[in-house]
Amino acid sequence: MTAAAPFLPFAAPEIGDEEIAEVIDTLKTGWITTGPKAKRFEADFAEFLGDTTLHCIAVNSATAGLHLALEALGIGPGDEVITTTHTFTATAEVVRYLGADVRLVDIDPATLNIDPALVEAAITPATKAIIPVHYAGLAADMPALLAIARRHGLKLVEDAAHALPTTCAGELIGTLASDATVFSFYANKTITTGEGGMLVTRDAALAQRAKVMRLHGMSRDAFDRFTATVPSWYYEVIAPGFKYNLTDIAAALGIHQLKKARRFQQRRTQIAHAYAAAFAALPLTCAPMAPAGELHAWHLYPVQLGDDAGISRERFIEKLFALGIGCSVHYIPLHQQPYWRDRYQLKAADFPHSQRAYERMASLPIYSRMSDDDVERVIASVKAVLQG
Numbered sequence: 114m115t116a117a118a119p120f121l122p123f124a125a126p127e128i129g130d131e132e133i134a135e136v137i138d139t140l141k142t143g144w145i146t147t148g149p150k151a152k153r154f155e156a157d158f159a160e161f162l163g164d165t166t167l168h169c170i171a172v173n174s175a176t177a178g179l180h181l182a183l184e185a186l187g188i189g190p191g192d193e194v195i196t197t198t199h200t201f202t203a204t205a206e207v208v209r210y211l212g213a214d215v216r217l218v219d220i221d222p223a224t225l226n227i228d229p230a231l232v233e234a235a236i237t238p239a240t241k242a243i244i245p246v247h248y249a250g251l252a253a254d255m256p257a258l259l260a261i262a263r264r265h266g267l268k269l270v271e272d273a274a275h276a277l278p279t280t281c282a283g284e285l286i287g288t289l290a291s292d293a294t295v296f297s298f299y300a301n302k303t304i305t306t307g308e309g310g311m312l313v314t315r316d317a318a319l320a321q322r323a324k325v326m327r328l329h330g331m332s333r334d335a336f337d338r339f340t341a342t343v344p345s346w347y348y349e350v351i352a353p354g355f356k357y358n359l360t361d362i363a364a365a366l367g368i369h370q371l372k373k374a375r376r377f378q379q380r381r382t383q384i385a386h387a388y389a390a391a392f393a394a395l396p397l398t399c400a401p402m403a404p405a406g407e408l409h410a411w412h413l414y415p416v417q418l419g420d421d422a423g424i425s426r427e428r429f430i431e432k433l434f435a436l437g438i439g440c441s442v443h444y445i446p447l448h449q450q451p452y453w454r455d456r457y458q459l460k461a462a463d464f465p466h467s468q469r470a471y472e473r474m475a476s477l478p479i480y481s482r483m484s485d486d487d488v489e490r491v492i493a494s495v496k497a498v499l500q501g
Contacts, residue, residue, distance in 0.1 A: 121490060123439035124301035127377065127482045128366070135365040147171075147328070147358040154364040157371055158311055161278075162287045167313055168320030171364060172327060175274045175297035175310035177357035179244070180207040182270045182293035182312055185322035188213050188241055195235050196244040196272075197227040198446045198459075199467040204246055204272050205447055216240070217447055217459065222466040224401050225249065225415070229257035233265075242268040247276035247286060249443070250303070250381075250410030251403055255281045259290055268292045274310075275412035277303050278378055283406065287313045298363075301480075303377055303410050304370035306363035330354030373481075380481040381411035384488050388414055388477065391492040395499050396422040398473075413443050414479040417470055422499060429498055430475050436494040441476045 139150055155169040162169075172178045188194060190212035196204050198217040205215045218231040225248045232243055243262055245253040255271075262269040271286065273279070274297035279286045287294045293316070298309035314320050325332065330352035359367075389399045396419035403409035418426055426442075433440050446467045448459040461468045477491055 118437055118490065120437045121439060121478055121483075121487055123441050123476070123478050124480050125482050126300055126305045127373070127480070128305075129369065129373075131369040131372075132366045135369055136362055139361050139365045142361075145362050146360050148361045150361040150368065151359050151364040154359075154367045154371070155311070157368060158313070161371055161374065162285050162313070164288055167288070167315060168317065170312040170314075170320060170323050170327065171359035171367075172310045172312055172357045173359050173363075174203075174308055174357075175272070175295050175299070176203040176207060177327075177355065178293075178295035178310040178312035179203065179270065179272060180210055180355070181323040181326055181357060182295060182314070182319070183207055183211055183213075183242065184326060185319040186242060186268045186270070186292060188268075191239060192241040193237060193239040194242045194244060195232050195240060197246050197248075197467075198448045198453075198464045199225060199227075199248065199444060199470065200246045200272065200447065201274075201444055202447060202450060202453075203274075204244055205453065208244075213241070214239075215453070215457070217453070217457070217464070219464045219466050220248075220470070221254075222470065224251060224253075225470060226251060226253040227258075228466075229254050229261060232258065233261050236261075236265055236267070240265070240267060242270060242292075244270050244272050246272040246274070247279055247410075249400060249413035249415060250275045250279055251401060252276065252279050252281035252286060252407065252409075255286075255289055255291075262291075270295065273297075274299075274302065276410050278374055278408055279410045280403075280408040285408075292316060293319060298367060298370070301412075303381070303412050304367065304374050306359065306367040306370070309359050309363045309367065326352060326354040327357045328354060329356065377481040378408065378410055380483075381479055382409065384479050384483060385409070385411045385414055387488050388416075388479075388492065392416065392495065395496065396420075397499070411479055413476045415443055415470075415474050415476045416495075417473040418475070419473075424498065426473055426475055432498045433475075433494055436497065438491055438494045439478060442471070442474060443476045444471070446471050 192213040271294040298306040
């Protein structure tokens, strides 16, 4: 009797000996909060993006980075920020942290990214900023969105939680003409620090404000004070800041994860192409590909069941789990969530493309640790559920 195959999780990080050794080294140095390795990770990140003039600010989550960016841009009560309904709540909640309001718009059904035409139609005199989300690792239509922002005098902050490394018009996300870009290093992202993120900007004033607000609004951070060779205990609190700094323990992971980012992306791309080829004849819509010549980070691989699939999304997921395949749903759109729905009186009919995708969508495993056998097992399981 053959033993059952072990459960294949929806996501899992790939942590190597280099990361482990760097964390151990960090622990031995005695500097475990924000310090030299966080600074090194910031410098390495700018180098990875190919522009060492960029300001890269390590934070303890992408949520923190988005909040810092909007705060530095002066978003506050009476302002509105436009973003997509098809995202995780963090994208929108940071707007409410600042007392501003959110205007949600629908997606382009072909890309599952925010629809620029709907963004422009949603602009009001109160609109101050746009937050596009590069859903699943596919770049949003940044040329169109940047043109809209320029035309209307709006700020633009990219939610790039899924988008490392991703390109748009041949340029890496993080290097475009937006006011700020924020990446995530959460445990299931394309690279991970466990928890963490990076705020990237060309705006020196925005960067300086974010650095101050990252650590309690203090004029000098702990690393500068505690490593000085002369007494330098004095600091000033110049604003009521936050506790958003990234630790050196986390940065130690990031230093080596970043070195592997392109290899991770290449493996994810291989898996995505294997899925697309295997599922071509099945009653489902595969995840959208990037345009020719562009990089897709492939943080997620969402499929949408066709009307002729003969199975509900819920039952599809249940059957995959029974076969030992983990999967998830990305996302339950914000217009379906009680807080956003009730605050803004939102209806599913106002977001037909996001709603339709949500009702049919399931995200399959896609991560660099997956073996070829793992990939074939997912493919066989999906076929068994839909053809069995």
